[in-house]
Amino acid sequence: MAVNGARAGRKTGPSIMDVARLAGVSGQTVSRVTNGADSVRPETRDRVLRAMDQLGYSPNHAARALRHGRFGSIGLLAHRFDRTGEAMMTDAVLRAAAVRDLSVTLVSVYAATADGWSPAARRMQHQTVDGLIIIRSEGASTLPLSLPAGMPVAVADSRVRGIYPTVVADEIGAVRAAVDHLLDLGHRTVHHISGPEDSEPARVRRSGWELRLAERGVPIPPVAVGDWTAESGYRAGTILAADPEVTAILCANDETALGVLHALRAAGRHVPNDVSVVGYDGIALSAHSDPPLTTIYQDFTTMGTELVRLVVDQIDSHAYSDAPNVIVPSHLVVRESTAPPKRI
Numbered sequence: 001m002a003v004n005g006a007r008a009g010r011k012t013g014p015s016i017m018d019v020a021r022l023a024g025v026s027g028q029t030v031s032r033v034t035n036g037a038d039s040v041r042p043e044t045r046d047r048v049l050r051a052m053d054q055l056g057y058s059p060n061h062a063a064r065a066l067r068h069g070r071f072g073s074i075g076l077l078a079h080r081f082d083r084t085g086e087a088m089m090t091d092a093v094l095r096a097a098a099v100r101d102l103s104v105t106l107v108s109v110y111a112a113t114a115d116g117w118s119p120a121a122r123r124m125q126h127q128t129v130d131g132l133i134i135i136r137s138e139g140a141s142t143l144p145l146s147l148p149a150g151m152p153v154a155v156a157d158s159r160v161r162g163i164y165p166t167v168v169a170d171e172i173g174a175v176r177a178a179v180d181h182l183l184d185l186g187h188r189t190v191h192h193i194s195g196p197e198d199s200e201p202a203r204v205r206r207s208g209w210e211l212r213l214a215e216r217g218v219p220i221p222p223v224a225v226g227d228w229t230a231e232s233g234y235r236a237g238t239i240l241a242a243d244p245e246v247t248a249i250l251c252a253n254d255e256t257a258l259g260v261l262h263a264l265r266a267a268g269r270h271v272p273n274d275v276s277v278v279g280y281d282g283i284a285l286s287a288h289s290d291p292p293l294t295t296i297y298q299d300f301t302t303m304g305t306e307l308v309r310l311v312v313d314q315i316d317s318h319a320y321s322d323a324p325n326v327i328v329p330s331h332l333v334v335r336e337s338t339a340p341p342k343r344i
Contacts, residue, residue, distance in 0.1 A: 014055040023051035071128040073103040074311055078135040081108055083228060084255060084283060085201070085298075089135050089156060092304025100312060105129055131311035152314030154307045159200055165310040167303050167326045171201065174296040174330035175208030178250055178278045181294075181332055183216055186340045187248035187276065193224045193236045193260065195252040205252050205280065226256050233259025240275075241267035247275055247341040254279035254286045254295055261289060261337070272339035282333060291336035302328045 016034075020027045025048060032040050033048040040048075051057070076093055078086045090106070097104050105128070131152035158168045182190045192209045195202025206223060213220045224240065226232035233256035240246045241264050251257035257279030261271055269275050271291060279286055282297030306326045 014057045016057075018055055019048065019051045019057050022055060023048045070130045070315065072101065073105055073129050074308070075105045075107060075129040075132045076135070077107050077109055077132065079109045081106065084253065085228075085281060086135050088281070088283070088298075088300040089304060092300040092302075093133055093307055094304075095301070096305040096308040100308065102308070102312075130315050133307045133311060152311045154310035156303065156307060157200060158204065161325045162323050165314070165324050165326075167306045167310065167328065169298050169303065169328050169330045171204045171330065172208040172211075174280075174298075174332065175205050175250070176212045177332045178280075178294075178296055179209060179212040179216070181334065182248040182250070182276055182278065182338065183218065185248075185276065185338065188245075188341075189213065189219045189221055190248045190250050191221045191224070191240055191246050193226050193233060193240075193249065193251045193256050195226060195228050195256075197225055199228075202252050209250060226252065228253055228255060230255045230259035230262070233257060234263045236260070237263030238267065241269050248278075248338075249275060250278045250280075252280055254281045254283045254293060257293055257295070257337075258285070258289055261291075261293070271337050273342060276338040276341070278332075278338060287335070289337070294335045294338040295333050296330050297333050298330050299328050 016027050016030050019030045023030070023044075025044060029040060029044065030048055033045050074097060076090060078090065080086050081090055094104055131154075134153065134155045134157070154165045154167060156167055158166060160166060161168075179190050190209065190213065192206060194206045197203075209223075210220055224236035226236055233251060236256075237249070237260035240249060240260075249257075249260055251260055257277055260277055264271055264275055264277070271277055277293065279293045279295040280298075282295050286293040286295045306328065310324065310326070
């Protein structure tokens with residue numbers, strides 16, 4: 001009787017079957033969701049997660065972590081892991097996490113809006129992670145993300161500076177250096193092929209280009225909008241190649257610049273004698289283009305290391321209120337794709 005009385009008086013939380021009944025699914029489906037399985041349909045997963053939130057359900061693996069320590073894992077959210085910038089940042093995070101003996105759970109966000117980020121971030125609350133890194137560059141919204149309360153987080157996005165800890169590159173300073181390099185060579189102005197209009201890095205780089213041209217008192221040409229791909233660089237480069245007044249082009253990333261080099265060559269315009277071209281990112285391939293590409297080098301290794309450090313610092317200190325902003329320097333690497341303009 002004493003045993004039964006003790007059991008009757010013990011406060012117990014909701015069970016996996018409570019969640020299953022509320023969500024209208026099987027207990028096995030709830031288990032798949034809590035373990036991060038990809039075999040669950042998104043609408044079913046969201047229904048299960050809402051049921052967990054409503055009941056205050058904590059999966060067994062989360063309870064064990066609360067009792068015994070950490071999972072030894074962090075989550076990483078990104079919109080497009082296949083894009084060069086996101087891929088290089090992800091690789092840097094994976095390497096930095098491995099040094100600290102941490103595993104990384106990747107979650108791809110398919111809609112670059114607050115409605116896409118928030119459910120993905122909430123999903124992490126029910127999985128085996130101690131903290132969260134977000135590579136968030138697409139989408140126009142500057143509103144804070146709906147993140148799990150108390151979740152250690154670091155974000156690679158300047159729009160949430162002061163709200164969450166952030167790590168960003170010094171894009172304005174790097175673009176200023178690139179514009180100055182081209183103008184100091186003697187070019188009358190600098191044309192720009194940007195990234196997508198809903199991209200924060202593209203917006204910052206474009207703003208830096210416009211600001212520096214205005215500060216130098218030179219004409220600001222219309223911007224050509226690309227989509228980060230070599231194909232969009234080729235299309236924009238074909239149009240710019242037809243204008244003999246175009247002698248210098250700053251591209252929002254190296255892949256766009258490689259497309260521009262192709263377009264200029266196809267149009268019979270020589271780089272750098274006729275047109276100087278500058279890229280952005282400093283990918284390894286940029287040193288082996290024809291000609292080797294002048295580019296703005298982003299230190300992805302340091303950015304990934306800092307993102308992991310900020311999350312681990314919060315895990316260690318249990319302090320989530322501070323929102324430090326780490327700015328990682330970028331620098332211009334001058335190669336053979338830039339030179340003084342021809343004198344006619």
